[in-house]
Amino acid sequence: MKIGILSRNRRLYSTSQLIVAAEKRGHDVRVINPLRCYMNIAAFKPSIHYDGKTLTDFDAIIPRVGASITFYGTAVVRQFEMMGVYSLNESVAISRSRDKLRSMQLLSRQGIGLPVTGFANSPADTEDLLDLVGGAPVVVKLLEGTQGKGVVLAETRKAAESVVEAFRGLDANFLVQEFVKEAGGADIRCLVVGSKVVAAMKRQAQEGEFRSNLHRGGSAKLIKITPEERSTATRAAKIMGLNVAGVDLLRSNHGPVVLEVNSSPGLEGIEEATGKDVAGMIIEHIEKHAKSGRTGTRGKG
Numbered sequence: 001m002k003i004g005i006l007s008r009n010r011r012l013y014s015t016s017q018l019i020v021a022a023e024k025r026g027h028d029v030r031v032i033n034p035l036r037c038y039m040n041i042a043a044f045k046p047s048i049h050y051d052g053k054t055l056t057d058f059d060a061i062i063p064r065v066g067a068s069i070t071f072y073g074t075a076v077v078r079q080f081e082m083m084g085v086y087s088l089n090e091s092v093a094i095s096r097s098r099d100k101l102r103s104m105q106l107l108s109r110q111g112i113g114l115p116v117t118g119f120a121n122s123p124a125d126t127e128d129l130l131d132l133v134g135g136a137p138v139v140v141k142l143l144e145g146t147q148g149k150g151v152v153l154a155e156t157r158k159a160a161e162s163v164v165e166a167f168r169g170l171d172a173n174f175l176v177q178e179f180v181k182e183a184g185g186a187d188i189r190c191l192v193v194g195s196k197v198v199a200a201m202k203r204q205a206q207e208g209e210f211r212s213n214l215h216r217g218g219s220a221k222l223i224k225i226t227p228e229e230r231s232t233a234t235r236a237a238k239i240m241g242l243n244v245a246g247v248d249l250l251r252s253n254h255g256p257v258v259l260e261v262n263s264s265p266g267l268e269g270i271e272e273a274t275g276k277d278v279a280g281m282i283i284e285h286i287e288k289h290a291k292s293g294r295t296g297t298r299g300k301g
């Protein structure tokens, strides 16, 4: 098969693992920088151009679209879909997963366990909003933050009010969430491929820190998850419409709760912690499912 990896840098761990895994299985792999793709939005003839050439004959693409280029990156994925190329994760699903509030609304509708979460627009409602999620301590989160940036723990009501006020002053969108203290600064990353959790790790925050992101100094190790956690993770990925996803869970005293669903999960931490060949499993999934025109939405919506 001819597989395109949409990634800005072939030397990134996840990208290079996917290249190796695909080549090992005899595929022709190209790394395509989505920011260098340009498109012709012509009637009935969608095409993509790259460095003076037209990109043709791809059987599948693997979007590795970073959060900072979601808008342009998903437009490129959508263009491939309109050309009938199978995308490992579809553009609509990627856009959906990038908005934390939208994701939580969709997950809650299907009864997925979530931390108690509130969202409001008017400063007049701050007091009520804090009560709604059970009062301090609360976590205040920017809707489009990643890697733990923009996630703040407000331990007292006064601190929570100040953070809410500061975010409002910056015109930022945020949500307010129950602080799941019993998680003890740990979360669980479940790597879902297709309808299975193929690897899971526990990430533990550094001493004195509640965010377990590896970018914030957290450490990762292999963990055995419960059947309930397993089904929560696979259902969450399915609801988001993602074939490959990193589903983050907290162990709360009301069961597993989903924090977020990532559409371009990093492979380095999880492969290292679990010893699993996740990149290989992703390529196998593509081999089984990539058929021209198999993209569900073909770029609609």
Ligand code: ADP
Pocket: 115, 139, 141, 145, 146, 147, 148, 149, 150, 151, 177, 178, 179, 180, 181, 183, 185, 186, 187, 205, 210, 211, 212, 213, 248, 250, 259, 260
């Ligand atoms: P990001 O997209 O920046 O990674 P997350 O929502 O995943 O944002 O939050 C980052 C980390 O902060 C999580 O991995 C978790 O360790 C911690 N965290 C986030 N929300 C809560 C919460 N409500 N209760 C306890 N810990 C939380």
Ligand code: MG
Pocket: 147, 148, 213, 248, 260
């Ligand atoms: Mg996270």
